[in-house]
Amino acid sequence: MNKNGPYSDDAYREIIESENIDKHYEYYWLWFKKIIINFNNAFLIQELCIYSSKLNLLQSNINTQTKIIEQIEQTIKQYLYQCMFTFIRTKNNIYYNKLLNTQIKRFNTICQSQDNHIKLNPFLESSENSFYVFFYIIIHLDKHHSNLYAEIFEIALNKITIDIYSNELLLCSIYDILFREKSYGIIDSLSLSYSFCMYLQNRDITITNKISGEIINIFDLPEKITIIKILQKYIIIFNPKS
Numbered sequence: 486m487n488k489n490g491p492y493s494d495d496a497y498r499e500i501i502e503s504e505n506i507d508k509h510y511e512y513y514w515l516w517f518k519k520i521i522i523n524f525n526n527a528f529l530i531q532e533l534c535i536y537s538s539k540l541n542l543l544q545s546n547i548n549t550q551t552k553i554i555e556q557i558e559q560t561i562k563q564y565l566y567q568c569m570f571t572f573i574r575t576k577n578n579i580y581y582n583k584l585l586n587t588q589i590k591r592f593n594t595i596c597q598s599q600d601n602h603i604k605l606n607p608f609l610e611s612s613e614n615s616f617y618v619f620f621y622i623i624i625h626l627d628k629h630h631s632n633l634y635a636e637i638f639e640i641a642l643n644k645i646t647i648d649i650y651s652n653e654l655l656l657c658s659i660y661d662i663l664f665r666e667k668s669y670g671i672i673d674s675l676s677l678s679y680s681f682c683m684y685l686q687n688r689d690i691t692i693t694n695k696i697s698g699e700i701i702n703i704f705d706l707p708e709k710i711t712i713i714k715i716l717q718k719y720i721i722i723f724n725p726k727s
Contacts, residue, residue: 500512500515505547506547506554507544507547507553507554509595510540510554510558510561510595511544513561513591513592513595514540514561517588518533518537520581520585520588521533521568524581526571526575528571529571532564532567533564536560536563536564539560540557543557543560544557554597555598558596558597558598559601561592562592562596562601562603563613565588565589565592565603566613566616566617568585569585569617569620570616570645572620573616573619573620573623573638573645574641574645579634582620582623582624583624585620586620586624589603603617604617605617605618605621615645615652616645618656619641619652619655619656621674622637622659622671623637623638623641625670625671625674626668633662633666633668636662637662640655640659640662641655641659653687657687657688660672660684660688661688669712669713669716672712673712673713688723690721690723691722692715692719692720692721693720693722694718694719695719695720701719
């Protein structure tokens with residue numbers, strides 16, 4: 486431990502100038518810890534201690550075991566998901582949401598395994614993936630969408646769970662708002678994800694060609710078509726539930 490304290494400039498320099506193969510992860514984690522401590526959430530600080538112990542154990546075995554770096558990445562990734570979950574559930578704070586988003590981007594930059602990157606997954610196959618879809622939507626509602634941000638955050642607040650089906654229902658409510666407000670840019674960024682296809686099916690939406698009147702299957706649309714282009718060529722009808 487550096488004599489000037491764990492968060493001093495000397496401490497950071499000591500890490501980054503070392504020959505340790507995990508130095509970029511250690512540097513990242515030291516910086517990230519400061520943010521979490523300042524966020525001042527008892528649960529996250531408790532979990533921070535647990536995950537720090539896990540990382541220290543992995544670091545102590547780094548020269549004796551294979552694939553330690555991948556395990557370090559997976560451990561940090563798990564904690565980042567914990568942070569997303571907690572941030573969404575407990576605190577409507579744009580500043581800290583943006584800080585966490587920056588840390589996610591930094592993590593992806595240093596991450597050696599593409600499999601450990603945090604990104605929009607084509608399939609909502611885990612609760613962690615749904616956390617990121619929620620977080621992604623919230624983080625892209627900037628200061629120009631303050632009322633929309635509050636409305637969507639209220640849907641997610643204290644309701645997001647580890648149950649995928651429950652989260653899908655919440656996401657459907659959020660998509661309803663995005664369509665209502667014509668926030669097509671955010672929808673487009675999610676259009677290739679499973680959550681968007683799930684929404685279209687759940688809401689029983691019919692898409693018809695404006696010229697021919699032909700009904701189009703959702704999954705027959707071009708892969709990277711935007712909502713704006715869909716609206717130029719097709720009519721989207723939200724069928725009421727019987």
